[in-house]
Amino acid sequence: MKPFLPILTLGLLAAPAAAQQPPRPALTLEQQMMVRCSAVFAIVAGDQARSVPSARAYPPMAARGKEFFVRSNARLMDELRLSREQVQELMSNEVKALQVRSKEAGNPAAYLDSVMKPCLSALDASGL
Numbered sequence: 001m002k003p004f005l006p007i008l009t010l011g012l013l014a015a016p017a018a019a020q021q022p023p024r025p026a027l028t029l030e031q032q033m034m035v036r037c038s039a040v041f042a043i044v045a046g047d048q049a050r051s052v053p054s055a056r057a058y059p060p061m062a063a064r065g066k067e068f069f070v071r072s073n074a075r076l077m078d079e080l081r082l083s084r085e086q087v088q089e090l091m092s093n094e095v096k097a098l099q100v101r102s103k104e105a106g107n108p109a110a111y112l113d114s115v116m117k118p119c120l121s122a123l124d125a126s127g128l
Contacts, residue, residue, distance in 0.1 A: 031079065034072035037119035039094035041065030044116065054109050058116060064128045071126075 027035065045065050047055035073087050082090075098115065105111035 027080075031076060033119075033122060034076065035090055035094050036098070036115065037122050038065075038069040038072045039091055039098055040112070040115045040119050041068055041123070042091070042095060043098060043112070054112075057113070058120070064123060067128050068123055068126060071128075 041061050042065065044055055044058050045061035048058070048061055069091075073084070073091070076082060076087050076090070077084065098112075102108040102111045
């Protein structure tokens with residue numbers, strides 16, 4: 001039995017860091033919406049800053065979108081007891097996922113619009 005312990009220990013030490021990370025927290029539907037909308041607002045704000053023509057279809061996101069992003073981050077940290085880095089990782093992963101889905105869509109602008117419309121409603125409802 002003793003030879004197995006060093007092998008097991010070596011196997012655990014060699015495991016990828018991602019496998020040793022705590023699992024992603026379970027998000028409520030509202031929290032998922034906050035992450036998704038924050039991510040899409042960041043994408044659109046970046047497109048607007050680079051003068052991407054399709055981004056002009058939306059209201060300016062630099063101020064309101066950023067405030068939504070900041071408040072959502074703070075709320076997620078409080079509600080889920082996450083660190084700033086963990087929330088940033090959630091947001092970064094969502095931005096990447098939206099970008100991939102947008103590229104895979106037959107019509108990337110229509111895909112972005114389908115995500116943006118309910119998020120604009122949420123932004124208006126937030127009072128920002």
